[in-house]
Every structure is written in structure tokens, then in C-alpha cells.
Amino acid sequence: MSTGADEQVSAILPLSLLEALRNLDRPVEDGLDELSREVVSKRLGLNPTVSAQIARYHYLTRMSRTLPVREVRPVFQLVDRHADAGRRAARYAARSLPLGWRVLIGGPSTLGQRVGGGRACLLAARLLGVDLKVGRLKAEAELVRPGPMTTAPEGGACAFVAASLSELLRLLAGFEGAMIHSECRAHGAERCRWSADRVLPEVSY
Numbered sequence: 512m513s514t515g516a517d518e519q520v521s522a523i524l525p526l527s528l529l530e531a532l533r534n535l536d537r538p539v540e541d542g543l544d545e546l547s548r549e550v551v552s553k554r555l556g557l558n559p560t561v562s563a564q565i566a567r568y569h570y571l572t573r574m575s576r577t578l579p580v581r582e583v584r585p586v587f588q589l590v591d592r593h594a595d596a597g598r599r600a601a602r603y604a605a606r607s608l609p610l611g612w613r614v615l616i617g618g619p620s621t622l623g624q625r626v627g628g629g630r631a632c633l634l635a636a637r638l639l640g641v642d643l644k645v646g647r648l649k650a651e652a653e654l655v656r657p658g659p660m661t662t663a664p665e666g667g668a669c670a671f672v673a674a675s676l677s678e679l680l681r682l683l684a685g686f687e688g689a690m691i692h693s694e695c696r697a698h699g700a701e702r703c704r705w706s707a708d709r710v711l712p713e714v715s716y
Contacts, residue, residue: 519577520658521638523603525586526568528671529561531596572603583659593667597674604634604675605682616683627683634679639672645684648710652676652690654703664704669695673705680707 571578572649608616608630616627628645634645640656652672654660660668673690680686694700 516671518580518656518658520573520580520583520640521604522568522576522578523600523607524577525583525636525657526565526572526588527599527603528589528593528596529565529568530599531593533565534595535683546711567598572607575607580658587659587671589670590601593671594674598678600638601634601678601682602672604638608634625633628680631676631679631683634683635676639675641672641676643676643679645680649709650676650680650684650686650688650690650707652669652705654696669697669703670705676705677707 520614528706556630605613612626612630613668615631616623627649627654632643632645635641635652640654640658640660641652642655643650643652661674673692675691677688680688680690680702686707690707694702694704696703
């Protein structure tokens with residue numbers, strides 16, 4: 512599987528990671544303004560350089576631009592807030608769909624869920640390099656194009672992917688259910704795989 516320097520990934524990935532970092536590094540509103548300013552100056556997520564990069568990635572995301580893997584890898588190595596970042600990435604990806612798709616998917620109908628599942632599979636492939644398959648009661652996923660995920664801290668990339676997939680399925684396919692990391696390359700498996708069972712509403716008789 513190619514992971515060369517010329518491989519491109521969505522700007523959504525570094526944007527979501529750095530926004531998660533900034534969100535967790537914001538000071539608590541506790542009235543200690545002087546102390547907060549001192550602490551803020553030392554927090555990575557509120558560093559002016561990070562803020563500038565977030566603004567740049569926002570622009571690139573709005574323009575549907577991609578970045579070379581070599582630029583995104585250091586961001587994965589830097590950030591360890593992967594679950595929150597994964598959910599953010601999924602939301603950005605879902606909002607990138609044309610309005611017509613979002614209206615169709617937004618309904619509770621079986622058709623909407625089926626179409627939404629198809630869109631989730633497409634976005635998972637484009638954004639994460641994941642082969643996602645969505646059935647009526649089960650979803651299965653496999654990482655086939657690792658890209659920047661290969662250099663994330665151990666377990667971090669897996670948490671990012673699991674959170675992204677869960678949120679994509681929830682937003683687009685009405686699929687409530689956590690993605691379980693059933694096989695992991697870090698633990699000797701050939702590839703990383705996830706699966707989830709759809710949580711069905713209880714029926715009262």
C-alpha cells in the first residue's frame with residue numbers, strides 16, 4: 512500500500528486535530544484572569560502558530576483542498592486528543608456534502624439511511640483511507656490506506672478512526688453503535704478492523 516510523500520489527504524484531518532487541541536487547552540472561566548493569561552501563554556493549543564495553522568486549514572477545508580501526507584503526519588505525532596478530533600473530522604466531512612444529499616439523508620426513512628450509509632462509506636474512503644461497509648444491522652470497516660495514521664502515537668490513530676466512523680454513521684445513517692476495534696496492526700494483526708452492531712429502538716408491546 513503506497514504511503515509515499517506524494518499521497519494526498521483531506522485538510523479536515525489536521526484541522527480537526529488542532530481544533531481538538533485548542534478546545535482542551537482553553538482556560539476554565541474561573542475568574543483568575545491574571546493566572547489564566549500566564550497559563551494560556553504556555554498552552555500549545557493556544558499558541559499563535561497553532562491558531563494560524565487552524566485558520567489555514569479552515570480555508571483549505573472550505574476550498575475542498577488536500578495536503579501531502581508528509582505535512583499531516585507531524586500533526587498526528589503532536590496531538591493526543593484523537594477521539595474528540597475524530598468526531599470533529601466526521602462533522603466537517605458530513606457538512607461538506609451538497610445540500611441535496613443532506614436533505615435526503617436527514618429524514619428517518621429507510622431510504623435516507625441507506626443513502627446516508629453509502630455517503631458514509633464514500634467519505635470514510637476519501638477522508639480516512641477506510642473501506643467501510645454498512646448493512647441494516649451491522650457496520651464493518653478496514654483500514655486499507657494508512658497514510659498519516661502510520662506515525663500517530665500507538666493507539667491514537669485507531670481511536671481517531673473509530674470516533675470518526677461512529678460519528679459518520681450516526682450523522683448520515685442513523686446508526687447508533689460504537690465501533691469496536693476488533694483487530695489492530697499494533698498488536699500483530701495484518702490490518703486494523705472495526706465493527707459495530709446497530710442499536711435498535713426498544714419496542715413496547
